[in-house]
Amino acid sequence: MKIIIVGCGRIGSALALRLSTQGHTVSVVDPQREAFNRLGENFRGRMIDGVGFDRNTLLRAGIETADALAAVTPDDSSNVIIARIARNRFKVRRVVARLYDQHHANQYQVLGIQTASTAAWGVDRLEQMLCAPDLAEAVTIGSGGVEIVDLHLPPALDGQPIEHLQTLGELIVVALTRGGVTTLPKPGMRLQIGDLLHLGVPRGTLSHLREALDHAGKEVVA
Incomplete structure (x- = not known):
């Protein structure tokens, strides 16, 4: 699968490494280049520096042919914006947004965006949401x-x-x-x-x- 991960923090970097090791084509987006240091030398994917909701950044990451996208930045609003762009504009089939505040999760589900709670869901669950068969x-x-x-x-x-x-x-x-x-x-x-x-x-x-x-x-x- 071709998967884009926006946000290279603790969760994003761990998810990117897991998926890359499994043979998926992974692109990681983050505005801070030093964040990519978390990926280490064994990461086989692409690293795109830029803002996750910028169209040109997403195009460089390959969103036009992406099978899935995970928005896992530290900011809920950014994650929702990124997820909606991926889902509505580029028709990415599987989209997951990490949310610290789950109060509006059901509203995003109606829009076709799966949400993940930072407190309760780890890398294993995110991987399942992105990659599991229907x-x-x-x-x-x-x-x-x-x-x-x-x-x-x-x-x-x-x-x-x-x-x-x-x-x-x-x-x-x-x-x-x-x-x-x-x-x-x-x-x-x-x-x-x-x-x-x-x-x-x-x-x-x-x-x-x-x-x-x-x-x-x-x-x-x-």
Whole structure:
């Protein structure tokens, strides 16, 4: 994947090193060149000095072909601005903004921006948000007949009531993570871009669920 990380502080540098080591193409943006010293000599990606919400800086970082972007500067407002530019202007598919104040997280979720709490979420969780497949097995429970799978909500299901998921096949919505908070589903709850759904499905049906999701997306396009 081509990933841009804006902010080369403690979290940003650790995330960049992790992703680069895994073989991703990583570009790190920071206005202070000395911040790149945190990356060390083993970093294989690109270092772009500049302001993260400047269009030319983002273009130099390769945002036109980026698969994901993480805005992890020390400033919430800057992170949200950067994330909105990436999502709305350049149509980057996966965008994460680190927020110190989570009070407005749900508003950003509606805009298709995932948010991460500095206090609760570390590099592992940010990596998962940026790189995890849209639909992936999380754990097998009990005797092995049921799997819990994680589904990053596809755009085709944005705004649908949570009950609509039942039309995709045999499944149960176990929980929903939105704005970094995991809750039990409530009847009539509307799905939003950025939602992470935790589904219980019969073992061996993951491919069928993936086909149903692909079909739902094609229906919306048509």
